[in-house]
Amino acid sequence: MPITRDATEAVARSTGALRTRITDLLGVEHPIVQGGMQWVGRAPLAAAVSNAGGLGVLTALTQPTPQALAEEIARCRDLTDRPFGVNLTILPSITPPPYAKYRDVIIDAGVPVVETAGANPREHLRHLKDAGVTVIHKCTSVRHAVRAQAEGVDAVSVDGFECAGHPGEDDVPGLVLIPAAAARLDVPILAAGGIADARGLVAALALGADGVTMGTRFVATREAPVHDRVKEQIVRHGECDTELIFRSLRNTARVASNTVSREVVEILAGGGAFEDVRDLVAGARGRRVFEEGDLEAGVWTAGLCQGLIDDVPSVGDLLDRMVREAVALIAGRLPGLVAGDRSLT
Known part of the structure; x- marks a missing residue:
């Protein structure tokens, strides 16, 4: 049963937006979060995602110093009056960055959401929570997600094997990982890895997630601060590339x-x-x-979802399309698949 634009818009008008625990927790319109990406998570992209109703995310360590991060946060605030977050990835290193100073900049700037990744965020979690910051921790396994919940994070982003960057060492794809995590967790879940369109969003919700995180899909948008040749290559690449x-x-x-x-x-x-x-x-x-x-x-x-990307839209057009088509799938097409529905005959 094809979904026409007219039908999609009619369903969206009649049913409204998608509301989940993630939209309520983050204070956003759509359950869509931009992943923290090194060299990419800068103010123009983060602000565009937030302005479009999702949650944009700056990447702290893209900035060379804590002071530079403070300036990027201020720049993002000039571009949006909606909530946005900052990713703080904590990795073991011989000469680690001054993580505590980056964290303090985030707190002092009043950023409402932080996405932690890498090592256990325990060292920083108390400071962030005491400041009223909502903390999402990125995980690539159920056991790490359960541990993060026990540490007191507000939500987890669960990254399947399809994701760009570090997928962990268990090689479990999202189709299994997300429902496995949902069965063990009480906090809201963001599904990440392999998601680039409305079908991925609806699938993630069906698997037990409360929203999605996207990285590669946002790289291939007009506002992403990367060279056009990178965006064009993502469009050309398939899922095996x-x-x-x-x-x-x-x-x-x-x-x-x-x-x-x-x-x-x-x-x-x-x-x-x-x-x-x-x-x-x-x-x-x-x-x-x-x-x-x-x-x-x-x-x-780059993630496997590049095989699903065939254009370079504005962030606003992308989120509008994703949510409109997701609502149509949930309220329009899927009910018609239930046995006994005569509308399919």
Whole structure:
């Protein structure tokens, strides 16, 4: 049963927007969150997502210093009067960034939502919660999600194996991971990984999530602060055009397939160590891809959902389309599939 635009709009007008525990928790119109992406989560994109009714997210460590983050938060506030968040990814390092200073900037600026990722957020959680910040923790397994709930986070983002960036080491796709997490958790859940359109949104809700987080889909929007050649490549790429690097190091990352990422896979598969690929995977090289549009300059993250992306819309058009079509699927097409409904005959 095809869904025409007229039918979609009629259903949307009659049923209203999608309201879930996530929209209530975050104070947003749509249950759609922009993922925190290195080099991409900047004010123009975050503000566009928030202005469109979702939750935009700045990426703290994209900014070179805590002061630079304070300036980016102020810049985002100039672009939107709606809620937005900040991603703070905490990773083990020989010379770690000043995480506490970044955290304090977020608190002092009155940012209402923080997405933590990487290590256990316990060290920062008390400070954030005492300041009234809503905390979402990104997880790639049920056990980590259960632990995050026990630590006191307000919601979890559960990333399936389809996601860009780090999918964990369990290789469990969202179709299994999301309902498995929903069966164990009481806090609201955001489904992430492989979601790029209304079908993914509706599927996530059916699996037990309260909303979705999207990364790659938002890279391919007009407001994303990346070179147009990157956006065009995402549109050209299919679902098979990614590589899993660092598998042998148990630090798996899903990135776009190019000559660099394929070389990294080959070196490590042949017994190489991280030192043998360090220069190939340097963050500065990945940044060049996004800023200069040289698709072979380094490795850059992309998820399997690029196989579902065939345009580069504005953020506003994307969210409007997703929600309108999701409402039509839920209220229009799906009820007609129930046995005994004579409308299908």
